[in-house]
Amino acid sequence: MKSPPPLSVLLPVRDGGAHLDEAIESIEQQSFGEFEVLAVDDGSTDDSHEKLRAWASRDARVTVIKQAAQGIVPALEAGRA
Numbered sequence: 001m002k003s004p005p006p007l008s009v010l011l012p013v014r015d016g017g018a019h020l021d022e023a024i025e026s027i028e029q030q031s032f033g034e035f036e037v038l039a040v041d042d043g044s045t046d047d048s049h050e051k052l053r054a055w056a057s058r059d060a061r062v063t064v065i066k067q068a069a070q071g072i073v074p075a076l077e078a079g080r081a
Contacts, residue, residue: 005061007035012075017046024055037062038079043069 009027013020027037039062041049049066056062065078 005034005036007032008079009035009037010076010079011037011039012042012072012079013039013044013048013052014042014069014075015044015046015048017044017048017051020048020051024051028059035061039064040075040079041066042071042075043067 011023016023037059039052039056041052041064049064052062052064056064067075067078
């Protein structure tokens, strides 16, 4: 059984498509590579979900969770779970 990475990044997103490319590039450029990203799409109505799915398809460290709009705390809790 593979152990989890030492760092998990919780990324709650709602309608953040305009800034996601920059955020993703910033995470990808970190020198520490042993991490996972748990991106929670919290009911986005823009292109956020598509951008997150594209990122996950090219980087196995990224997991996308989609949920109805509930707010930042439930989004963080979904990622943490």
